[in-house]
Amino acid sequence: MKMFHRKVCVVCVVCVVVGLVGTLVMTEEQFCSDGSINTSCKQKAHSLYEEDVDSVSYEQLKQMLTAGNLQLFDVREPDEFKEGAIPGATNIPLSEVQQAFTLTPEQFTQLYGVLMPEKHSPDVMLYCQRGRRSLTALHTVHKLGYSRACHYVGGYSEWLERESQ
Structure with missing residues (x-):
């Protein structure tokens, strides 16, 4: 569970540093057993990330x-x-x-x-x-x-x- 929280914190810090407008909230099911983000979540996060970028x-x-x-x-x-x-x-x-x-x-x-x-x-x-x-x-x-x-x-x-x- 510590690894899950560490990954969530890293994702939150990256979102704040980059200046994303929306909040990225992920449930435990969206993470792989090793704590990494499921590919489908990565793709969704990437598309959210790229929408306001030239x-x-x-x-x-x-x-x-x-x-x-x-x-x-x-x-x-x-x-x-x-x-x-x-x-x-x-x-x-x-x-x-x-x-x-x-x-x-x-x-x-x-x-x-x-x-x-x-x-x-x-x-x-x-x-x-x-x-x-x-x-x-x-x-x-x-x-x-x-x-x-x-x-x-x-x-x-x-x-x-x-x-x-």
Whole structure:
């Protein structure tokens, strides 16, 4: 029973951290005997999770990069960014996202070397290594009024894998 409560607590903490609006309540029957969530529950949670998220696939990102005008922000740490990044990306670590997107346009440009995006621009894209930090960053910028911002779910890991094929 302790494992069940620990799993429920982890699910609740994740829901709060990510900023989900709804409450995710699971019964004991929705857990496997080892305490993991049944696959059907995972799929339901995933669909709830994805409904309010603007996610972009590798193929969509490639098209957007080709079309131009995309402002691509890498929310990984500077040392990760230095090891490799999607071409044209600007590094704004997750810990700086809230502060960065509340700066004046002049401060933003001075600090990050690019123009600050317009709040309702559809050309704002966030990514990280695997899509988790960029999802957190996406929720942050959405709350700041960047309502059309998106994130690349595959992250740099998928980008690197797909580009090397």
